[in-house]
Amino acid sequence: MAKRDVHQGTLALMVLKTLEVLGPLHGYGIARRIEQISGALLAVNQGTLYPVLLKLEQEGAITSEWGTSDNNRRARFYRLTAGGRRRLRAETQEWAETTALMDLFIAAKAEDLG
């Protein structure tokens, strides 16, 4: 299976979900988590994560502050806000509805309409 590019909106949702599951995390941690979950299917330059993080922060879905990483180096930690949690719920539902709808369409056969 070929590696897939990732849509920006999708990446934002993945980031929110990761932060919900794992708690405060730095960029590397988020990228690593997304890669672990998606396996080798997702082809994304990990650098592109940072503009997405900034955008989410500007929109108030996450906040960030400097902290110390596992190996005692300065790293920026991102945390989900209450607004981000609400947004994650809403977008998860939206996503589920969209995929369910697409599944229906793709599975539909000509006889079903008879």
Add this chain to the structure above:
Amino acid sequence: MRALRRFMNRVRASVLGPRDADRVREELAEHMALLTEQYVCSGLPLPEARRQARLKVGPFEATTEAYRDEQRLRSIEDVSQDMRYAVRTLRKRPTFALAAILTLALGIGSNAAIFTIVNAILLRPLPLPHSEQLQAVYTRFLPSSGLDFPYFELSGPELADIRSRVNAYSGVAGYGTFDRTLSRDKGEAERVSTLQVTSGFFDVLGLGPVRGRTFTEEEARSGACLAVLCEDASGAAESIGSTIKLDDVPCEVIGLMPKALASVSTGLNPLGGVLADRITPWTAL
């Protein structure tokens, strides 16, 4: 709401400068370091681990550039940069700056002046009651005549025809504009623009005299020269009942019209060649 919040954040970053401009560089460096460690742990020699990490993170400059674009509003920065550049350039060349400013000033000034005239003559409605019911009738030359006169005067007989045969109007009146020499017993003669009008002209416009009277149809037919002056003409008030001379023809001044009519008679000349003088006598046609 979300978009608004982000927009405000970006505006603030653009105007004040981002609070931590170098943040993304530091984050990317840290990211790279952690990734390199990860590859080293999985058994790669350090140089190869570094290379792999760099590949994985992607192009450094492109990322920081994209980050910058998200951080601020490009348009605000571009505009303020252009402004600063313009000010600097103008300061460096004061002569050019002066010329540019003068050009703009003159351009804006003359535009305003021309618009004032256009507004007064063409756009502003005439200061008359029911001016929306007024219509001007002209002769237009057919293209086949080879002459291009969209607003040509009617002849006397044409006016008479319209007067007697067209029922669409509650009143029809004619006028002609003439520059004439005005002289009185005392004082210097002056050149004034006058309207020569048919009887009923003032009724059609819906204006009555502020003093004195206007002329009747019989008087118009009699051929005597009767003059109606504009209220604000110099010495107009005293001249009622006196005789003035227009092109050496004695005319009796019988009334004063409100000054509003002076601007109307300006507007009545579609070619705009004659501007109403302060003395605007209307005489019987």
